[in-house]
Amino acid sequence: MEAPNGHIPVLPSQVLEVLQPEPGQVFVDCTAGLGGHAAMIAERIGPSGTIVLCDLDPGNLARAEARVRETMSPGEPSSANVIAIHTNFHRISAELKDRGIRADMVLADLGFASTQVDDPERGLSFKKSGPLDMRLDTTAPIDARELVNTLSERELADLIKRFGEERHARRIAAKVVEARGNAPIETTDQLADLVRSAIPRPSGPIDPATRTFQALRIAVNDELGSLDALLSRISSGAKESAKGRGWLNPGARIAMIAFHSLEDRPVKRVFSAMSSEGLGELITRKPLEADESEIAMNKRSRSAKLRAIRIVG
Numbered sequence: 366m367e368a369p370n371g372h373i374p375v376l377p378s379q380v381l382e383v384l385q386p387e388p389g390q391v392f393v394d395c396t397a398g399l400g401g402h403a404a405m406i407a408e409r410i411g412p413s414g415t416i417v418l419c420d421l422d423p424g425n426l427a428r429a430e431a432r433v434r435e436t437m438s439p440g441e442p443s444s445a446n447v448i449a450i451h452t453n454f455h456r457i458s459a460e461l462k463d464r465g466i467r468a469d470m471v472l473a474d475l476g477f478a479s480t481q482v483d484d485p486e487r488g489l490s491f492k493k494s495g496p497l498d499m500r501l502d503t504t505a506p507i508d509a510r511e512l513v514n515t516l517s518e519r520e521l522a523d524l525i526k527r528f529g530e531e532r533h534a535r536r537i538a539a540k541v542v543e544a545r546g547n548a549p550i551e552t553t554d555q556l557a558d559l560v561r562s563a564i565p566r567p568s569g570p571i572d573p574a575t576r577t578f579q580a581l582r583i584a585v586n587d588e589l590g591s592l593d594a595l596l597s598r599i600s601s602g603a604k605e606s607a608k609g610r611g612w613l614n615p616g617a618r619i620a621m622i623a624f625h626s627l628e629d630r631p632v633k634r635v636f637s638a639m640s641s642e643g644l645g646e647l648i649t650r651k652p653l654e655a656d657e658s659e660i661a662m663n664k665r666s667r668s669a670k671l672r673a674i675r676i677v678g
């Protein structure tokens with residue numbers, strides 16, 4: 366299941382269990398990444414199925430497309446029914462409606478991929494020196510450098526507190542504003558050192574820069590705004606589906622994988638509301654998580670939580 370670049374999809378058997386792919390179905394991967402999950406589904410739906418891939422990162426999207434085409438139609442990749450769309454997943458319903466496609470399965474595996482965090486030039490890791498970028502979409506206009514150097518101390522503290530759940534947010538913002546008074550903060554290691562110096566007596570195995578980097582990444586990419594918008598499209602898609610319209614087929618299965626509570630909470634809330642309104646049946650009452658053997662093989666799976674719902678129909 367491992368991709369040539371070392372990326373391993375999280376919770377692979379659980380994704381298959383909740384989506385139950387069948388030959389000829391339409392699968393929409395909102396976060397194509399390196400095509401790990403999509404290749405797995407491609408094997409099940411076969412050459413008569415359709416796969417729609419979406420990603421903010423044009424490089425990942427191209428890698429995923431090549432891999433999925435080859436899996437679906439070995440030796441004849443151009444004949445596979447694969448549609449790759451470079452867009453934010455909150456636009457996926459509009460993109461599908463434009464093309465007259467309705468989904469049987471939807472997956473969103475949130476956050477970033479190994480290609481992104483491992484590349485120092487993307488500025489996502491405090492463990493590697495690189496420019497303060499953090500954009501998942503390399504064509505987007507605003508990067509972390511701009512936020513760190515232009516937000517007011519108050520705005521910066523609020524951002525770090527809200528998206529990083531960091532209790533030392535005020536101290537960190539004060540340090541950043543003091544330092545940038547001398548010269549702009551340009552690199553990941555400059556920022557990481559400032560954060561570490563702002564936190565009194567750090568304890569435990571987690572680097573003190575972790576929460577601030579998470580907060581900036583979430584803000585740069587408007588991750589929670591995009592997630593809320595996608596969840597709202599899923600909920601309205603379920604209402605339309607009952608009337609035989611929209612981007613979701615009756616009985617469509619939706620799976621979301623979250624990596625921290627700021628992502629998992631809205632998924633849980635919207636899926637429960639859909640279930641109470643009779644729009645969907647929960648496939649998972651409690652989130653599915655990785656077992657010890659998966660965690661030993663893939664550290665990133667440790668915090669993954671998978672929730673799934675089946676649209677009524």
Ligand SMILES: C[S@@+](CC[C@H](N)C(=O)[O-])C[C@H]1O[C@@H](n2cnc3c(N)ncnc32)[C@H](O)[C@@H]1O
Binds near residue numbers: 400
């Ligand atoms: C964890 S990776 C997905 C890995 C993929 N499931 C696999 O098995 O290879 C997350 C991907 O989602 C993309 N992404 C994150 N937020 C997005 C958004 N709002 N819209 C579209 N793509 C997004 C990232 O660029 C990244 O490539």
